Amino acid sequence: TEQIHRFAGLGVGLASVAAEHVLSHPCIVLRRQCQVHHDSKWYHLTPFSLFQTLYYMHRHQSLTSLWKGLSSSLMVKGMQVASETVISEVTPLPREITRHSSIxxxxxxxxxxxxxFxxxxxxxxxxxxxxxxSEIASERPGLFDCAREGLARLRSLSTPQVTRQLPIWKVLGPYVLYGTGYxxxxxxxxxxALVSLRTDLGEEQSKSPAMTSIYYPELIATFTGCLLADIAMFxxxxxxxxxxxxxxxTIIDNTDTGQSVVPIVTRYEGFVDCFKSIIVDEGFAGLYKGFGSLIIQYACHAAILKITKVLFDAITNQMKAPRPVIPTPRPSMPAPPGFQAGHEYPPHIPQPKLH
Structure with missing residues (x-):
């Protein structure tokens, strides 16, 4: 049982990473393309308007185009973890905290x-x-292009500004606030969510813990946390x-039709100017362009959680199923002396003793 729980925990971790980063990446690609398309007529606030765009993008490009940038996204996640680990080793800053930690x-x-960040x-x-x-208007990036371009953008701090690209120090503050707030x-x-779920399970589940009650609340809590943070920070x-x-x-796919490409040409001076420009030119709904892709992402994530729960219940029921009892053969008694096969002997009846 302990080995099964260990493999189940590993499976839960892998499933969580796959659902959060790999399987949801096409929805992230669509969401980001809608967010940066400042001249789009379709805001794609619901999933239904995205289906036609997806259909035409699939016809003009390969299906793998929806996973573009996956390797660089995972690389950034790894760099985040690595940088936090190194900083925590050379400084007294704690890498983990609990609910009992001080302010x-x-x-x-x-x-x-x-x-x-x-x-x-x-x-x-x-x-x-x-x-x-867009893969139509540009070549596929190499494996280490993300690191090379990141270093080039970091070196631009010491070079004069000749394009509309904002220096990294101007976007550093908003990025750190976004990452920390998220x-x-x-x-x-x-x-x-985790405290509420474990409280609802009650003492009955704690007496006979099943795999669903051990791992499933953590998956639901992670799902809830990411969903609420994505909605609030959109x-x-x-x-x-x-x-x-x-x-x-950068040239992106036209999210209005899915059949052409459009260049990104903007002139924002900073975070406040960009926020005001979106409100004036595109309306308040312009801040939520591509929200329908977020709905699709978490609908698929919820389906994965449902399948995971069914698997956990099946494994738990299999572990609880009673095993068939195999009767142990009784040892045979040795035959009495003078016994011959085919003869019947009357039972021995003890005679009363005379005094």
């Missing part, structure tokens, strides 16, 4: 997260370009992506 320790932990900011910008650029919201929602993300993409000469 000072929580603040130090958030500072560590912020420093990690500072390190990965230029590489996140280059990964964003790989995610949204982490705080998702962590709070995840903790609240307008912030829209503004941030437009700032990071400005001046990069």
């Amino acid at each position: 000072k320790k929580v603040a130090q932990h958030l500072l560590l997260k912020g420093l990690g 500072v390190v990965t900011c230029p590489f996140y910008a280059s990964s964003l370009v790989e995610t949204v650029q 982490y705080i919201l998702s962590s709070m929602a995840q903790y609240t 307008p912030f993300e829209t503004v941030l992506h437009r700032l990071l993409l400005q001046g990069t000469r």
Whole structure:
């Protein structure tokens, strides 16, 4: 049983990573393309308007085009984890906290997260370009192009500004605020959901813990935290992506038709100017362009969780099923002396003793 639980825990971790990063990546690609398409007529606030765009994109491009930028996205995630690990080793900043941690320790932990976002900011910008650029109008990037372009953008701090591309120090603040805010919201929602789910299970489940009650609440809590954080930070993300993409000469797929490409040409001066321009030119709904893709992403994630729960229940029932009892053969008694096969002997009746 312990070995089964160990493999189940590993499976849960792999399934969570796959659902969060790999399987949801096509929806992230569509969402980001809609967010940075400033001249689009269709806002794709619901999933239904995206189906036609997906159909034509599939006809004109390969299906694998929806996974463009996946390697660079995973690289940025790895750099974030690696940078936090290194900083926590050379500084007293804690890498993990609990609900019993002091306010000072929580603040130090958030500072560590912020420093990690500072390190990965230029590489996140280059990964964003790989995610949204059309494969029709550009070549597929190499494996290490994300790192090279990130270093080039970092070197641009010491060079004069000759394009509309914003210097990295101008987008560094919004990116750190976005990353830290997303982490705080998702962590709070995840903790609240996990406590609520474990409380609802009651003492009955704690007496006979099943795989569903052990692992499934964590999956639901992670799903809830990411969903609420994505919804709350969606307008912030829209503004941030437009700032990071400005001046990069990126050409994206036309999200209105899915049959052509459009260049990204914007002139935002900073975060506040970009936010005001979106409200004036595109309306408040312009901050939520591509929200329908987010709905598709979490609908698919919810379906994966449902399948996972069914598998957990099946494994639990299999472990609880009673095993058939195999009767143990009784040892045969030795035959009495003078016994011959085929003869019957009357039972021995003891005679009373006479006194």
